[in-house]
Each structure stands twice: as C-alpha cells, then as structure tokens.
Amino acid sequence: IFVISDSCHPQTIGVIRTRAEGFGIEVVVGKMHSFNWKEVQGQVCGILLQYPTTQGIIEDYENIITEAHHSGAKVIMSCDLLALTMLKPPGEMHADFAVGSSQRFGVPMGYGGPHAAFFATKDEYKRLMPGRIIGVSKDSQGKLAFRMAMQTREQHIRRDKATSNICTAQALLANMSAMYGIYHGPDGLKKIASRIHDIARVFQKAVQDLGYETSSPESFFDTVRVSCRSKEELQSVLKRLEESKINVRVLDEKSICLSFDETHTKTELDLLIRSFAGRDKGSDLQKIVESLPVPSAIQVRTSNFMTHPVFHSYRSEHELLRYMHRLQSKDVSLVHSMIPLGSCTMKLNATSEMIPISWPEFALPHPFAPKEQMKGYWEMFEELSESLVKITKLNKVSLQPNSGAQGEYTGLMVIREYHKSRKEGHRNVCIIPVSAHGTNPASAAMCGMRIVVVGCDEHGNINVKELEEKAEHYKDQLAALMVTYPSTHGVFEDGILDVVEIIHSRGGQVYMDGANMNAQVGICSPGDIGADVCHLNLHKTFCIPHGGGGPGMGPIAVASHLAPFLPSHPVIPPLHVDPKHCLGAVAAAPYGSSSILPISYMYIKMMGDEGLTRATKVAILNANYMAQRLSASYPILYRGKHGRVAHEFIIDLRPLKATSGVTEADVAKRLQDYGFHSPTMSFPVAGTLMVEPTESESKAELDRLCDALLMIREEIRDIENGKMDKEDNPLKNAPHTADVVSSDNWNRSYSRQLAAYPAEWTRTFKLWPSVSRIDDAYGDKNLVCTCPPLESYVEAEQRVA
Amino acid sequence: IFVISDSCHPQTIGVIRTRAEGFGIEVVVGKMHSFNWKEVQGQVCGILLQYPTTQGIIEDYENIITEAHHSGAKVIMSCDLLALTMLKPPGEMHADFAVGSSQRFGVPMGYGGPHAAFFATKDEYKRLMPGRIIGVSKDSQGKLAFRMAMQTREQHIRRDKATSNICTAQALLANMSAMYGIYHGPDGLKKIASRIHDIARVFQKAVQDLGYETSSPESFFDTVRVSCRSKEELQSVLKRLEESKINVRVLDEKSICLSFDETHTKTELDLLIRSFAGRDKGSDLQKIVESLPVPSAIQVRTSNFMTHPVFHSYRSEHELLRYMHRLQSKDVSLVHSMIPLGSCTMKLNATSEMIPISWPEFALPHPFAPKEQMKGYWEMFEELSESLVKITKLNKVSLQPNSGAQGEYTGLMVIREYHKSRKEGHRNVCIIPVSAHGTNPASAAMCGMRIVVVGCDEHGNINVKELEEKAEHYKDQLAALMVTYPSTHGVFEDGILDVVEIIHSRGGQVYMDGANMNAQVGICSPGDIGADVCHLNLHKTFCIPHGGGGPGMGPIAVASHLAPFLPSHPVIPPLHVDPKHCLGAVAAAPYGSSSILPISYMYIKMMGDEGLTRATKVAILNANYMAQRLSASYPILYRGKHGRVAHEFIIDLRPLKATSGVTEADVAKRLQDYGFHSPTMSFPVAGTLMVEPTESESKAELDRLCDALLMIREEIRDIENGKMDKEDNPLKNAPHTADVVSSDNWNRSYSRQLAAYPAEWTRTFKLWPSVSRIDDAYGDKNLVCTCPPLESYVEAEQRVA
Numbered sequence A, B: 001i002f003v004i005s006d007s008c009h010p011q012t013i014g015v016i017r018t019r020a021e022g023f024g025i026e027v028v029v030g031k032m033h034s035f036n037w038k039e040v041q042g043q044v045c046g047i048l049l050q051y052p053t054t055q056g057i058i059e060d061y062e063n064i065i066t067e068a069h070h071s072g073a074k075v076i077m078s079c080d081l082l083a084l085t086m087l088k089p090p091g092e093m094h095a096d097f098a099v100g101s102s103q104r105f106g107v108p109m110g111y112g113g114p115h116a117a118f119f120a121t122k123d124e125y126k127r128l129m130p131g132r133i134i135g136v137s138k139d140s141q142g143k144l145a146f147r148m149a150m151q152t153r154e155q156h157i158r159r160d161k162a163t164s165n166i167c168t169a170q171a172l173l174a175n176m177s178a179m180y181g182i183y184h185g186p187d188g189l190k191k192i193a194s195r196i197h198d199i200a201r202v203f204q205k206a207v208q209d210l211g212y213e214t215s216s217p218e219s220f221f222d223t224v225r226v227s228c229r230s231k232e233e234l235q236s237v238l239k240r241l242e243e244s245k246i247n248v249r250v251l252d253e254k255s256i257c258l259s260f261d262e263t264h265t266k267t268e269l270d271l272l273i274r275s276f277a278g279r280d281k282g283s284d285l286q287k288i289v290e291s292l293p294v295p296s297a298i299q300v301r302t303s304n305f306m307t308h309p310v311f312h313s314y315r316s317e318h319e320l321l322r323y324m325h326r327l328q329s330k331d332v333s334l335v336h337s338m339i340p341l342g343s344c345t346m347k348l349n350a351t352s353e354m355i356p357i358s359w360p361e362f363a364l365p366h367p368f369a370p371k372e373q374m375k376g377y378w379e380m381f382e383e384l385s386e387s388l389v390k391i392t393k394l395n396k397v398s399l400q401p402n403s404g405a406q407g408e409y410t411g412l413m414v415i416r417e418y419h420k421s422r423k424e425g426h427r428n429v430c431i432i433p434v435s436a437h438g439t440n441p442a443s444a445a446m447c448g449m450r451i452v453v454v455g456c457d458e459h460g461n462i463n464v465k466e467l468e469e470k471a472e473h474y475k476d477q478l479a480a481l482m483v484t485y486p487s488t489h490g491v492f493e494d495g496i497l498d499v500v501e502i503i504h505s506r507g508g509q510v511y512m513d514g515a516n517m518n519a520q521v522g523i524c525s526p527g528d529i530g531a532d533v534c535h536l537n538l539h540k541t542f543c544i545p546h547g548g549g550g551p552g553m554g555p556i557a558v559a560s561h562l563a564p565f566l567p568s569h570p571v572i573p574p575l576h577v578d579p580k581h582c583l584g585a586v587a588a589a590p591y592g593s594s595s596i597l598p599i600s601y602m603y604i605k606m607m608g609d610e611g612l613t614r615a616t617k618v619a620i621l622n623a624n625y626m627a628q629r630l631s632a633s634y635p636i637l638y639r640g641k642h643g644r645v646a647h648e649f650i651i652d653l654r655p656l657k658a659t660s661g662v663t664e665a666d667v668a669k670r671l672q673d674y675g676f677h678s679p680t681m682s683f684p685v686a687g688t689l690m691v692e693p694t695e696s697e698s699k700a701e702l703d704r705l706c707d708a709l710l711m712i713r714e715e716i717r718d719i720e721n722g723k724m725d726k727e728d729n730p731l732k733n734a735p736h737t738a739d740v741v742s743s744d745n746w747n748r749s750y751s752r753q754l755a756a757y758p759a760e761w762t763r764t765f766k767l768w769p770s771v772s773r774i775d776d777a778y779g780d781k782n783l784v785c786t787c788p789p790l791e792s793y794v795e796a797e798q799r800v801a
C-alpha cells in the first residue's frame, strides 16, 4: 500500500494512481493527520506528503513522519522549491525523499511544460536512485572532468526489474532552473520568496478586512485560501475576477485559492482586491504593508543552502552570460557540425520552428487555465493530432507522454487496459527483440509485464522462427510485442508483416517503437505494417531540439480499438477522451510539455505532405550514400535484402580491434580532433558505431564526416602496419586539447600538428576539446557526485572571476 | 548645380536638398527626359536617376546618361538591388555611381530602419569613396587576413575638407543583407525577383481586366501604378482597401501605386484584387497566371553577378548557420569579456531590452504607414523624447539622426538655420578643440563651416586663453563651438562654464558632443553646462548594441531657441515640428532607425531615474578604481583637479616605447592572448590606450583586465631588463594563434605556454585569436579590396565544405 495525503494536488494523485497499477501497488488517499496506522500495520511501503499542501497550507509533518517510520513506511515530501528557502527543509524533518518541480526557478508555465523535476534522497538510498548521476573524474592530464558515473542500470543490466524507464529527460529545463539559482543565489531567492510571501499576506489582510475568511498568515507561503459567506457571494466574486481577467482555483461552492509569484505588481494586487471588495476603490495597500507584523511562520528555515561557490559568483547579466558562454563553448552542437548519432535523429531545428515557443501566448498560460481561454492551443492540439494520425495511419493520438519512453509506457498501459476490457487481463507477456532500446523492457516492466526476449538472425533481423515459437508458447499470456521499425540495426526488415501477423494471430498487440520514424514519414507507416500503437519522438523526427537530454515529447498513436483507453487527466480532460474506459493520467499536465508542441506543428505545416516525404527520402539517401562511401574501409554490419540500409547504419569496429587494438571509443574520441561528435557508440551492438546523417545535412557535410572516418581508417592502418605505436598514437591519446598540443614538453611519437590538425578543415575552424581522455577507472570509483572540497572551488572561481 | 530626376522618391529629394545646402550646391529637380542641358551647360556636377522610378517604372536612361556625360556631369543611379538581378545594371549603362538600400535583402522595414545602404562606383573613383574599405592582407604566418585598408581620410587627415562624417554605420545590417545574398545566391535571388514580378503582373492583368488603367507590364518590376476613372472611384477603392487592411501609396486624386514582395500570398493577392473589383468574388488568378506572356521587359540583365564562391556554398539552414558561427567565433564580444573601448561605452545590452525589436509590431511597419496605425510607435517616440529632454535638461528632441555623427551634422545645421533666421547667416566659424573626435570637424565642414582649432593645456583641458583669443578674433563670424564633455581626455573639465560663456557672449552657439553622456546622466547635463545642442549616442549610453560598427541612433536635443529649426520630413512630419522654420530631412525616415529605439526606451524605463543616476556613478567609480590600480605601473595621462578621472581614462605608453621599444599596438595585440579586446588605441592621443569600463562590469572583471595589463607591464619590464629579447618576445609576436603555439617548429626565445596561457584564467577559457600579427605594409599596398583569384576561394571553400 502506498498512501497519498489528500492534501496533494489532484494531478499528482492521478499520476501516482496510474503508475502504481503497473507495479501492483495499492494506493490509498487519506487524511494524514488522522491516519489509522494500526489498521495497515506493516503494509504501507511509503507515504506522500505535499509541502505546502495543495491549498497552500504549511503543515507540521514531524509527527506523521515519525509515525510512518515506526510503521516501516518511507516518507516522500513533494515540495515547493522556493518555499523551501524559507521553510524547514524535508531532510530536517527526517523525510526520506523530497521531490517536486523546479519550474518556478525561471521556467515559464508553458501550459504544462516542459519543466524539470527534482528528486533528492538520503545518502543511504543514493544507489537506488533512477536516472543518471554525474560524478567527478579527471582526464589523462589530471584535469578535473565530469562524467556520467551511474545511470538507471535496470535498463542495461536488470532490464526486467526496471523501476524507471527514463531516457530523454529535462536537461535543458534543469539547466535553466540551475541558472536561475546561480544568478539569484540563496540570498536572492530568499528575497524573492519573502517578497511573494509579503504580497500574499497583504492580500490576505486586505480580504480579511473585507470580511472574508482566509487561511491564517502564519500557515501559508504564497497560496491563500479564501472562503465566502455564501455561494452567491462566491459567484459574484468570480464574476468580477473574470472581468478583471484573473483566474483563480475554485475549491468548492464557497471557497477559492489564489497563488502569488514575484511577477505580481501592486497594480495587479489592487485590481485583485477590488474584485473582492466589489467596488472601484481598493484597499490602502501601503497602510497594510506598514501594519504587517514580522512573519512568524511555524517552521522557519535556519539552515544554509546553495553553499557551492557557483551560487555566489555571477550576480550581473554580463557575468552570467559569460559563464553560460564558457559552458556552452565546451559543447559541440549542430552549430558546429553534423551530429551523426544513430537512433537520435539529430536533424535541423529550424529557427522559424523555434520562434513561436517564446511567444507569451504559448509560454505563459497555466496548465489549468480555462479551456475557453486557450483556443489557439486547442486548435493546435487538434491539428497536430490529425497530422500525426495521418502520418501513422492510425486512429487517435494522445499528446500527453513527455518522452519516447513515457510513450512506450503509455502505449503498453493502453494495451493492458484493452486486454482487461476484454476480460483478458491475465495477458502479461511482452516479447522484445534482443536489439531493442533499453527503454522498451524497462517500460514493459513498469507495466507489470513479463519480458520474453527474442534473438536476431545473422542479418540483424528478428529471428522469426524463434519469435513464432515463443509467441506460440506464450500464446495465452501474450500481451504485446515491442518492435522498432526500421530496426535498431538500421534496416527495413523484410519480415515485419509476418512478425505482426504472428503476434496478432495469438491475441497479442503490436507496439511499434517510433524512434526511427524519420525513415517512414510519407513513405510507409505503423498503420501499414499493422502496428496497434506507436509513439513518436517529436524530439527526433519532428524537430524539437534534444536540449542535451530533453525536453522531448512522445505522443502515442493508436488503432481505433485502442482509442477508448487513451490517457485522461483529473483536471482538464484531453480531446476525445473516453471517460468510461480511459487510462488515468500518465503526466501531470493534460498535454504534457505543451509549449514545445509548436515546434513540431510548425515543422509539419511548413513542410507539407510533399516536403515530409521528400525529407524521408533524403534521409535514407544520405545514409546509403555514406554507407556506400565508407563500406570499402569499414564493414557495414547489417543491410537489407537489396544491400541498402534505412536512415542509419552500423559500422563494425570489432575486426579493427583485433588487428590494431583500436576500439570504438578510440575512434569516437579521435573524431573530436577532427571536429565531430561521435556516432552512437555500442548501441545496439557492442564494438560498433551507428551513423544517422538525417536529411538536414548537405553532401559536403556528409563527405566531410566520411573523410574524417576514412582518414582515421588510415591512421589505424598505420598502427596495423607498425608505422605507429600501438599505444603512443593519436587514436589512443585522443582527444587532444589545446594545452596538450602547445605544452612545452611534447614527447609523443607523432607530431603536434597531426594531433591537432588532422584534416585541412580544422585549420579554418578548430573545435578544441575541453578535456583529454577521461580516466574511467577513477570515475568508476567516484560513482556518485563526490564534490571536491569547497575551498578548491573558491580558488577556481577566483582564478576565473 | 546638382540635378535630381523628379521621378526619385520624395524623401530622397528631401535629404539631398538638406545635404546640398552645407556644401553650397544648388539643387534642381527636373524631368530628365526633357531636360534642357544647353541652359546649364558646364554647371551641372551630377545628376541622380532612380531605377526603377518612384512610381515603379523601368525607364531607359542610356540617352540621358550620354547627354549628362557630354555636359560634364556625373551620373548616380539610385537602384533597387533586387530589381537589378533582372535588369540591365547601371554599370552597363555607363552610370558613374550606383547607390541604394539593401533593406529588401532580408532586413525588416522596421518603420524606417536600420538598414544598410550600398554605394558602388567605377574603378577610377575608388579613391574618392567615403567610408571604410577592407582590403586583403596576410598575417606573419602568411595566412590570408582582412584589414581596414582605407577609411574616410578626411576625418583624420584633411579634416576641414571632409565630404563625409560617417563613423557608426550599418555594419550589422550590411551583414544581414550579405547573409541573405549568400543563402539565396544569384539564382535564388533571380527566382525571388521573378516571382515578385509575376505577382505584380498577375495583379496588373487582373485590375486591367477590371477596367483600370495601369502601368504596362513591360515597364515595371514590382510596383504597379493604377489609375481610376474618377476621384469617386478611387475613394471607394481606398475605402475597400482600408477595410481589407491594405495600405497603398496615393499618387494623386485618381491614382495609386502598389508594390509587391516575396512574402505576398495568393490569399493576399486575391483580397487585394477583390478590393478593386468591389465585389466578393475575385478574379481567377490561376487563369491569369496561365495566360501571362513571357516577360519582355525592355532591359533584361544578361550579365552574371555574385560570382564569388561564398554566394554558392551555403544552401541549407545548417550550412549557413555553421558559416555564420565560424565567422562569429573569430570575434571577441561582450559575451567573452569586458570591452574597454574608451569613448565607445561598451556596456551591457540587456536581453530584455533587445526582445521587443523582434516583435512584428516594431519590426514590420512600413515607414510611411498611416500614423493612426502606428500609435504604439508614436507613444514611444513621445515618451522617449521626454526622457531625453529630462536627461539633457534641454527643450526638444529630434529622433531623426541615425548616428552620433549624423546628430552632429543635424545639430550644426540647426545652428546654421538659427543664425540665418536672425539674419546672421554669415556666421560660419566653428571652433573645435584639437582633441575632438574626427567626426566633429567633418560634420562642421559638411555644414559649410570653417574650422578653427584650439589646443589643450598640459592637463588635457581646453586652452581657455587660446579659445578666448580665437573666439574674440572671429567674434563676428563665430557660429559655434563643438565641445565634448567630459572631454575626450576622460576628464570633467573645470573650465567648461567659462568656455561656454566665452562662446555665448560672442554670439556663438555651443554644440556638446554627447558621446560621453555615460558620465553625466542623472548627475549633470548639457543643460547644466549651458550647451545649446547635443547629440546622444543611443548606441553608447542608451544600450543599443554596436553591431560591429552600427546600427546606432544619434538623436539631438536642443534648447528652446533652437527647437523651431529641428528637422522635418517630406512625407511624415515628426512630432512638434515647426513647418515655418524647420530644417529639411536629414534622413530618409522621419524617425531614423525607429525599430531600435525600443532598446533605449526599455533601458530608460527599466532603470528609472534612480537607476540611471546610479549607473553613471558606478561607471565613474569603475573608471577611477581601474585608474587607481593601474597608476603605479602606467602613467594616467590626464586627471581632473582632484586627481580623479571621469568614466574613462588614458594610459600613456609612450614612455615605455622609449625604454623597451614596445608600442601601444604591441600591448593591444598582446591583450588578445590574455582574452581581451584592446582599449581604444591612439585616440585622442597617439601612443596611448583609453579605457572605459562602464557600469556593467563587476569588480572581478575590472580586476581581471587590470591583472592582464599589470602582467603585460611585467613582460615589458623583462624587455627593459634585457631578460627578454627586444624583438623575439611575446609582445612583438602577439597575438599567438593556436597553429603557432602548436607548430612542430617552435624557435622563439620564450615558451609556448607563456605565449598562449599567460594568465591562469586562459586555462579555464581560452579565446584563440584567428590570425597572427597582420602585415600592415603588405596591407597598405593592397589599399582597396583586391580579391584573390576566384580559384583560390573555390579551393578554400572546398576545404571548408
């Protein structure tokens, strides 16, 4: 049993209910202050408290937490990050986990997202954390370097025990919020928080003076509950608020709830209070301000936070700008060169597609703003859904899932509901090819499915015979097949129709992983191959930029028999949702990260049907062109029947390791010296690189990458021939930083110039790597973020500043 | 006499009339086809033709040009750049000069600007060109490098013979237009042009079919003249156009003129034609398109253009983006470090100030759109003017001048009008201190003034005694004094009130150069010191970014007695203009570069009075802090009475040249190795550097620049001491590129690491110079742009591509 306090947000309760199902966890929503622990003794695994509550109340949770711990339950607190700058933090109340959204740290509401969440826990649970943890390591020169030290290992190691399937996350948004924190620092944040608290208190005092009943000023941070004397009074207040264009949350027939933030002005506050006063003259705000007592909240924060020097170093726009620029200039991006990451579809994110997301009409709305005020958004939802229906040749679309993996999860949950609705709820076997992306089994596991793996034949195709045997074996339990098309091996599998038929004829549903849709749009479709569900990574095929690891959007499209089960939402039901059958919410906002949908919308509208089809053709052509040019030097691991690849292809480096000792990692690092980002490494096959050029690259750029890889092949040949040493060579030592090649002591067996300028184009534009080869062994020993002592940062900052 | 064809734009005629006055050139506006050359034989210096004409007609000018040349007159053609992709070019018609705007190459109208103009001439006149010419040189490693080869020399050498005073120009806009050309290339441009021509022809055919009289399709490019049968008919067409929200140009009681561009859609064309049809059904456009004959314009272009490979290399958004990025990454900007350019005020250009300029409401309006449609703009003009009046403590502001120098010119012309209005038109002596910026005498010369120079005393102050003598000597001819305050020497001159009094008491007016207003705003003002006119560089004090050489805005503020003479405009008269007395137009748009005014407006509104004053104080504090830190190592050339500088200061390097051979240029170049842009070099005093930190920089950044300069001082000391060689040292060889410090042959007497990483912070973030020391001698021999043979570009491009 997992217990959720009834003072959590309804969307939080909704999402947890859905999520708990897959894991078979029972959810109870209750009043925590009067919770009867005796009754459920030993059965509660955890509880969720919201701090402050959904109605804005700062409750004292210490007793509850003690009780929960006594009963063996862990405690999660869902927190308002800004409130925590003033309030006693969850850790000091002995909560086990703190979670929440960092949206209010400088990220627009965006009608629901994207926003980054945060998740924090005690040291003792750190190894159970999902997601990725960045740790400190050093490079071959002993320089500080950061490196992924740990990631959701279930996806890679214990696939069927996965508790998380996150791949695309919210990196960009996390960075935005971090920059907000860096700019303001703890003192600035406290100042912002206390100004907001004061606005809320001024409002509370003013409406109290007008005779309304309110929450008491000691018990709230930014959110005030106001109760009217009668339904009629509330109605007339609401009418005046509407006239003043102010939205509030209605709690019940007599009460509403209002939140404040740092952007609110005196004029707005005045307008608001006048709506309560029901007359033109407002209150004398100045007088109220002067009469405000010193705040005496029950649980004031006394401890420090954000003590790292980075939160104390950049206090002006120029300083922050330059800090961001310094960070940015360590990255290689599409601004520099093509990024051939297979399976990632690093295509053009056109400026004209990006512009609308900063329009206030898209950026600012609250996710629960009345639908009538959001006509533009809803028109876009409708049109975008229609386009995606047309592209997939399926029947209906849900725009709720926030990533491909969340789409997988949603799609599988929809399949689960479908089976249940037909009284086949026992169907729980999910067949997944061995080459699948790690998110596939993780998603299946999160839906409570049992994973059955099928292998591939020597051409990289699904082993149809094995599939048929397993499908037959599990035919009574068969829930679904997850299949990627074209396959993760970069090939349009010939047998796909047979594969689908094998599953369908045994009562299973077919989930198509849409990561490779860039090879399908306009020329074939999930509908064509007979898939029942698929997700679309809008951040791949449909031009949302990857943001260094998110945001993304993973809408799903389903065939008509699955349409009734698409997800709903407890506050704002999405379009065409069937309230009788629907799955609950899979995300806190009805349309997920709504505010980035305009990017895909613009792309689809600007390209038109013809343009989309042409893009697919060019993407496939580009991949085949590159495969062809490279094939004399590197084996192309898999090809289709006619010797062609799809929109990406795998080059096999394993033979070279045997002859030269050079690994895929060496080639990937050496590409940095040539100014390129590496292709996808060792996915889906260890010891290989997977190249996806996309349609956005010119022939000149494709040739440049081919040239780089061919020149590297010659470097490898020199090792094979013994012309270069097996260890002391530019591949093993790659990448070469500017420090290294300009050092006063160079004792390598190859020249500085070969190290730094292996290709002519690097003379015109040289992209210097910022660190040398990273010490993986050292990094592995620092699995979780081990921060160096603060003093070393202070010194470093002083040197920079 | 200068003759302007009456088929030029009215604003062009207006600006030339004003401009000609200062030079004492008589302007005649005439019909060129029937021009009586006999009457003025030998007296006409030049003529201006517009191509196509203001009403869009492509005239055959060849006979006129021949006639003009026979009469000894030069021919200028004002051209539409896009039309020239289809039409016989001016050069082939033997015109001497071609000029025009490059706005339509991808730059928004912006209610008048900013836009870049172009100016082209025959090889034989190249040395007479105003402005700056960039020539090809090479660096010390023999690498290709560009360098300013020639600039308006009058400002530096023949100050009082100046024909141009341009300093801040339109660099950014020129780059924007260049990128438009680079992206589309000649074929793309021709395609755009012919599409526009076709739209115009479809329109012309449709309204002709409706019974209207129009210009003939062979005679126009994009602009069609339409005549109605009666005044009433025109009125009803205009009414319908207004209802359709379409603005047109009204020529006379019965005719209007319409222009088309590549953004126009079929829907818009249809709406337009329906306004002429006076009914809901439009014409069958498809049918018209099909029936269009092949265009048979009188003068079709047959010659090639844009043959340079750069116009053929970047045909996709990624390619262009990367090209722009490669160019950008050669520059040091405020994103990297403070830019201490004295007299330039390189302060923060805050993002929030910049955002509004891309709003379509600011970016898109046509400069002559009806005023009623432009209420927001006019409100901003009014409020911004009021703020500037308040800041200057003068009486009225003109927002027309596009730069500081254009403000100087306008201010002096206003003074000239003032003297004329008092029957003192003979006053034409302008006194200018020797330390003045080159634009001051150039502006005075362009107003037909005689320049009298006064010297400075040993503290850098105006030699008041000399001033008084000269003022007394010229008292009957004295028109004005131009004075910079605080002075270009970075000091608040004590004697300023005396100086002003000396001029006023002799009937002269005082022009204050406002380049240094960043030291005044909120603490003193031109009004306080008794100035009669001043300009304000909005691109310095008021946050418009410099754009690498423009755009800028140079509004002038005047005392009340000068207010009646502020410039007007022939099409849209600016606010509060006195039609009886006003000067004509000084720029083609009534409010100059209107669309960048929101930047200054935002700055002033966001800062408020208090913020503005605080900024000035911090700017002065920062300069004094730096001067203090540096003074032990470098002499500060001038200080005020109390030992303080204003918002900038000069460090004197001449003594070091004597002891070490190191010049100001060596220090400037060496600063690049430290990651800094040089301070202003040798202005206003040769052999010095002038540092202006501005209020936007943190103490940490000021210290970093001080540290760099102090470390350089130690390097110089090593030369003085003989520890380093006089030639083979990091100063003489600066800047050091990455190629150089990583070369396989290093034979300098100092280390690579000292060359590249002289300061610790360069390890955290190294800004690599893109070229080594430039060969000035070689560059001087290539005074004007001598392009290398095209083949060498092709090779270079292939290498890059």
Ligand SMILES: Cc1ncc(COP(=O)(O)O)c(C=O)c1O
Binding pocket: A166, A167, A168, A343, A344, A403, A404, A405, A406, A437, A439, A440, A484, A488, A513, A515, A516, A537, A552, A554
């Ligand atoms: C084949 C495949 N499936 C699923 C995913 C997961 O998508 P997301 O990262 O949007 O969660 C990816 C992501 O890279 C993928 O390549």
Ligand SMILES: Cc1ncc(COP(=O)(O)O)c(C=O)c1O
Binding pocket: B166, B167, B168, B169, B343, B344, B403, B404, B405, B406, B437, B439, B440, B484, B488, B513, B515, B516, B537, B552, B554
């Ligand atoms: C002292 C001084 N006066 C006048 C000007 C000319 O201003 P603008 O460049 O805007 O034409 C400058 C420009 O730098 C200047 O420094």
Ligand SMILES: O=C([O-])O
Binding pocket: B167, B343, B344, B437, B683
């Ligand atoms: O010329 C100057 O820009 O100062």
